[in-house]
Amino acid sequence: MPRKPRVAVLKFASCDGCQLSLLDAEDELLALCANFEFVHFAEASSVLHPGPYDIAIVEGSITTAEDAGRIRRVRADSRVLITVGACATAGGIQALRAWGDSQAWVQSIYPSPEYIHTLASSTPIAAHVLVDYELHGCPINVRQLIEVLTSFAAGRRPHIPTHAVCLDCKRRGTVCVMVAQGMACLGPITQAGCEALCPTYNRGCYGCFGPVPGANPSALLHECRRHGHSNEELIPLLRNFNATAPTFRAACDDLAKEPWTPA
């Protein structure tokens, strides 16, 4: 029998939620441990083995110079590098500093800002090193993580759907919150993975899983405006956990260029 893949779980700037979802796989946790060797998982174990690793699961974004160096060492140590969650794949909510002055922000929070070393940006892992697979979500869907892990162990590509949230609303039989209630909803431009949670809970999608490939944000935003939603609502809606994902960022910057308020 081939040896079990050696897996490292590593954290950069993040909330811990995505790696926690591994511990939340209560039913599968013991089975996962039987098939993978978690050799470096600081949240779960005190024994931390050095690389090389077969698979590195990376959570979080790069916000400090030290972390920019650390991710390069992780890459050198790992055969396969998988990033998980909005922070690692798009920069996360902390990437909102792209629209502010992070030094001024640090100064407003910390009385001795000289102790705090942070970059002016929060960037996804793929901006620094080659990434083999990006798993989206804020938080990720743990079923999808298990699929990604097992597929890489088996040497095949993961089966992760890349359709829009809208399709899942139709599947669930959820009445469209935009058509029926005029709510602003990012469902048409957001990748599935959450099982269309927000519309089921009577609110518009706020884009946790990031832009769907081939998204057409300008058509959606035009429709939102037709329903009376202003830039004051639409810009913060796009500037959430995947704010600096290129599609959302461009859509948002385009909106900001043409100020518009409902008549």
Added chain:
Amino acid sequence: MSDEETIEVPILTRVEGEGALTIRLRNGQLDDVQLRIYEPPRLFETLLQGRPLEDAPDITARICGICPVAYQMSSIHALENALGVIVSPQIRHLRRLLYCGEWIESHALHVHLLHAPDFFDAASGMELARRFPDEMRRGLRLKKHGNELVAAIGGRAIHPVNVAVGGFHRWPPRDELRRLIPDFEWGLQAACEATRWVAGFAYPDFQSDAEFVALSLTGEYAMNEGEIASSRHPSIAVKEYRRHFVERQVAHSTALQGGRTPDHSPYLLGPLSRINLNFEHLLPQARRLATEIGFSVPCRNPFRAAIARCLEVVHAYEDALRILLSLDFSGPCRHAYQPELSVGRAATEAPRGTLFHEYEIDARGKIVRAVIVPPTSQNQTQIEADLRARLHQQLTAGTLRETLAVDAERLVRSYDPCISCATHFLQVRWEDA
């Protein structure tokens, strides 16, 4: 000759987030100990500025993947305080039920997967599961119940989507909640068994002289509201919070450290403080169980917080069952409000202790200013004080150097620090425009 020696724990394991420990000895005596937090700052309070107030529960949830409900609860209650919204008893009960789910999930995770391995010299919960398969499987099931309860109300266990300023986006499906009742009836008994198991661990002998601080409420074990009670000082109203508790910055930490005015004295938040201050409000099974296992208050041994967590899990199961058996979704699920220039404050009991939020909002419903004071940053000063006392005790007893660091790390773990929470939030000074 001065003989200096530094012991480093470069990565604290089995805690949430990134921290380290430095112990400095001089001539065999403790010189200094530092809990170093190097988790990179994410600057949440600033990125909330200028955003619609409705965004606060979803954004602040992202501070912590283990206790997102706590952030949602403190933010909505603070904003409702600013807006003058008083929610219906139905909404209040459903929020309490949601919080019970998070307490169960977070405590069961800490007790079984993070803390228990220390008592058996195991590296992880997975390793412990080989020796105690039934106990660990039971612990994972309890954790799963907590997650299922949060998901049944909020849509998912991590960063749930249903909580809103003014109430909920919708009443959750009644059947999905009622379906949990048999599991929770089983879980209540399983939680009692887990408590008996944990009470039998070999606890190190150590007493902290901490001041205990927690919310306290007449008639129930405080969760979403109350006064801020203390084992040493008179209770204060939540709106007085920032006059009594402040934060300061130290070079070795990206989290500010809490202290009580005027001399920045340390204080402790969390399950031990809650149970010490509110013991008489535990529900009957939890209280009877405490007597049965010989757990009496005040308990001053931080290692025994594991037992307090277990008793709170039992309490949360009882409370959740009580609410599940009398679900009432009559009336609107969300109250309307009209923003005006105002300031609101609230504190709720996160699994790790009192979580304070303050928001200033404008008449357009935008956040002007946010202040978030998470429990772990407040506990840092007390953790360091206890580390000094514990290391001094260990050095006097002639403990080997190798064991010192392991023991110190275990003490830190017993507080269940949440380092992602602690970092980059505390607001010490704001430029008042």
